[in-house]
Amino acid sequence: MNISDFNIEFDKMINRDYFSDKVHPMREKAFSKFLEIGLPTKKWEDWRFTNLSSISNSSFRISEKQDAPNGDVDISQYQIDDVETIVIYNGHYLEALSSISSGIQLLSGLDYLEKTNWEFKSPERSPFDLLNTAFMDSGMSIVVDQNVIVERPIRMLFISSGLESLMVTPRIHIDLGESSSATFIEDHRGDSNSFFQNGSTFVTLKQNAQLDHIRIQSNSVTTANIVNIQVEQNADSQYTFFQFADGSQLGRLNIYNELKGEGANSDINGLTLSNDSQHLDNHIITDHQVPHCSSSQNFKTVLQDHSSGVFNGRTIVRKDAQKTDSSQSNKNLLLSKSALMNSNPQLEIYADDVKCAHGSSTGTLDKNALFYLRSRGLDVLSAKALLVRGFATELLDLV
Amino acid sequence: MLDIKNLHASVDGKEILKGLNLSINPGEMHAIMGRNGSGKSTLANVITGREDYNVTKGDILFAGDSVLEWSPEARSLAGIFMSFQYPVVIPGVNNTYFLKAALNAKRKHAGEKGLDAAGFLKLIKEKLNEVSMDPKYLQRAVNDGFSGGEKKRNEILQMLTLEPTLAILDETDSGLDIDALKIVADGVNRYRNADRLFLVITHYQRLLKYIEPDFVHVLIDGQIVKSGGKELALELEEKGYNWLES
Numbered sequence: 001m002n003i004s005d006f007n008i009e010f011d012k013m014i015n016r017d018y019f020s021d022k023v024h025p026m027r028e029k030a031f032s033k034f035l036e037i038g039l040p041t042k043k044w045e046d047w048r049f050t051n052l053s054s055i056s057n058s059s060f061r062i063s064e065k066q067d068a069p070n071g072d073v074d075i076s077q078y079q080i081d082d083v084e085t086i087v088i089y090n091g092h093y094l095e096a097l098s099s100i101s102s103g104i105q106l107l108s109g110l111d112y113l114e115k116t117n118w119e120f121k122s123p124e125r126s127p128f129d130l131l132n133t134a135f136m137d138s139g140m141s142i143v144v145d146q147n148v149i150v151e152r153p154i155r156m157l158f159i160s161s162g163l164e165s166l167m168v169t170p171r172i173h174i175d176l177g178e179s180s181s182a183t184f185i186e187d188h189r190g191d192s193n194s195f196f197q198n199g200s201t202f203v204t205l206k207q208n209a210q211l212d213h214i215r216i217q218s219n220s221v222t223t224a225n226i227v228n229i230q231v232e233q234n235a236d237s238q239y240t241f242f243q244f245a246d247g248s249q250l251g252r253l254n255i256y257n258e259l260k261g262e263g264a265n266s267d268i269n270g271l272t273l274s275n276d277s278q279h280l281d282n283h284i285i286t287d288h289q290v291p292h293c294s295s296s297q298n299f300k301t302v303l304q305d306h307s308s309g310v311f312n313g314r315t316i317v318r319k320d321a322q323k324t325d326s327s328q329s330n331k332n333l334l335l336s337k338s339a340l341m342n343s344n345p346q347l348e349i350y351a352d353d354v355k356c357a358h359g360s361s362t363g364t365l366d367k368n369a370l371f372y373l374r375s376r377g378l379d380v381l382s383a384k385a386l387l388v389r390g391f392a393t394e395l396l397d398l399v
Numbered sequence: 400m401l402d403i404k405n406l407h408a409s410v411d412g413k414e415i416l417k418g419l420n421l422s423i424n425p426g427e428m429h430a431i432m433g434r435n436g437s438g439k440s441t442l443a444n445v446i447t448g449r450e451d452y453n454v455t456k457g458d459i460l461f462a463g464d465s466v467l468e469w470s471p472e473a474r475s476l477a478g479i480f481m482s483f484q485y486p487v488v489i490p491g492v493n494n495t496y497f498l499k500a501a502l503n504a505k506r507k508h509a510g511e512k513g514l515d516a517a518g519f520l521k522l523i524k525e526k527l528n529e530v531s532m533d534p535k536y537l538q539r540a541v542n543d544g545f546s547g548g549e550k551k552r553n554e555i556l557q558m559l560t561l562e563p564t565l566a567i568l569d570e571t572d573s574g575l576d577i578d579a580l581k582i583v584a585d586g587v588n589r590y591r592n593a594d595r596l597f598l599v600i601t602h603y604q605r606l607l608k609y610i611e612p613d614f615v616h617v618l619i620d621g622q623i624v625k626s627g628g629k630e631l632a633l634e635l636e637e638k639g640y641n642w643l644e645s
Contacts, residue, residue, distance in 0.1 A: 366487070366489075369487045371449055371471060371487075372487040372489070373497070374470065374472045375448075375471045375474075375480075375481060376497075377472050377475040377476050377504040378472060378501060378504055379472050380472070383472075386497070389491070390490060390492035390540070393491040393493075
């Protein structure tokens with residue numbers, strides 16, 4: 001996508017008769033800022049190891065009404081038991097295939113804005129935040145009222161399919177009222193061979209609210225997925241995030257997690273598996289702004305072939321955030337000599353009475369462990385598979 | 400049945416075993432004693448096929464076949480087992496899963512059907528009893544968070560489960576208190592029979608009080624310098640190794 005491609009698509013966006021023109025000023029403002037800044041380059045500190053060529057060297061067009069399926073689409077291969085599923089296909093909400101967990105309000109982007117008195121969020125942490133505001137075209141919002149316990153997990157199934165090079169820009173709001181709780185699953189699937197998704201998710205947890213947020217990125221290995229998640233936590237709220245990623249050519253997860261109320265806790269975990277030339281990137285910022293909060297970041301990556309990855313975890317402990325208890329861990333397993341991992345756990349501490357731990361290790365399979373298993377009669381392949389499984393399982397056990 | 404002939408082996412280019420000869424027949428329990436660095440553990444690792452060890456001369460025959468070119472798993476499937484001096488911790492790999500995979504690899508090799516979960520559980524519970532291990536260890540990751548004694552018991556549990564013909568016990572007594580030592584020794588003694596071969600590697604005579612060897616060999620600088628009956632162990636305990644050095 002070069003700048004003129006973005007311009008062409010943006011014109012189409014603005015001239016759509018079925019989009020509310022009330023958001024046009026926000027789109028225009030964000031887009032003009034984006035034009036000033038452009039896409040990140042490797043000279044940008046936060047993007048040094050991220051190769052964006054699968055976005056910058058391709059052309060994508062925004063998804064049109066005709067990119068939704070004609071008639072019914074078969075989603076049986078994506079079926080999961082015991083959840084309610086909201087289906088979004090190439091950026092189009094398929095109401096007929098969707099079911100809604102009781103206890104939640106499911107709103108369109110526009111309805112959500114109406115409900116929240118147009119308190120429009122327009123973050124500028126990266127050019128992809130701006131692009132999301134400029135091009136937001138899909139996604140749904142979920143509101144849970146106070147004291148409501150949503151029993152059935154809410155799953156948003158994003159299917160990217162077809163031969164067209166589509167750019168889809170979902171925006172999701174998850175608002176949990178005081179002392180409510182829910183499980184939200186973002187499930188990204190599909191066989192599309194060229195697809196650029198730049199999604200933003202805004203999570204707001206009121207006092208004592210609890211959200212389990214699971215994200216599965218198992219769409220095709222030729223797609224580009226940029227994810228921008230912002231989490232705002234009030235007192236005693238609990239946020240647990242787990243991402244499993246094995247899809248996409250370029251995957252980049254950005255999480256900005258603000259702990260704004262005392263006693264809030266967040267646990268952010270990820271398991272990434274990459275092969276061939278995949279590049280999967282995780283950038284996590286946990287921002288402790290007040291005392292007595294706890295947080296953890298725990299990421300693992302298994303890399304094969306000439307795939308590459310990044311873990312960039314930052315835990316900020318502000319001056320007032322005394323008694324913070326935080327930990328960061330990043331462990332990576334390189335299964336090939338040409339795989340590359342960049343691991344960078346960082347602490348930024350401005351308070352003096354805190355407990356912060358961090359650690360990182362990157363290595364190959366343990367030779368002693370491999371010999372141990374083989375000496376018990378397991379062949380090399382089974383022994384290796386068992387060790388990789390063990391490496392991953394250790395993290396899954398936490399969830 | 401195990402014939403080691405003029406074995407020379409090196410690690411990182413340094414020669415450790417310098418012409419070692421040893422034969423063990425079915426039903427026999429042999430002990431190898433020696434100081435640190437004499438080559439005891441090297442011998443155990445060479446027999447089981449660890450890749451960092453290079454055999455530069457000589458041969459190891461098991462049931463008449465040279466095993467030098469065999470992979471560690473091929474040796475294991477043929478019936479060679481080592482209880483590790485330092486059992487490896489494998490985080491995330493469930494002990495039951497590991498034991499079952501190992502047992503079924505062996506059964507399949509022998510042309511038998513693999514055991515299902517229920518069949519395996521029945522078998523492993525009997526074996527656990529023999530080494531007085533709590534079944535909770537089955538649910539843990541392999542050796543993860545195990546004490547020294549628990550790790551060694553887990554090794555003996557594996558031996559009892561896999562039923563090898565040749566069992567090499569590498570410093571199995573290290574890190575064991577006297578109660579654990581008795582449990583481990585009982586497990587080994589019950590496993591002894593006329594068809595099985597044992598090679599016990601140890602520093603100290605202590606273990607040999609509980610596991611009585613038929614033969615004791617003294618290893619110094621990569622060679623067996625003296626062999627004798629179990630009384631040799633007592634002599635070593637008394638006199639040390641100096642009198643055997645040239």
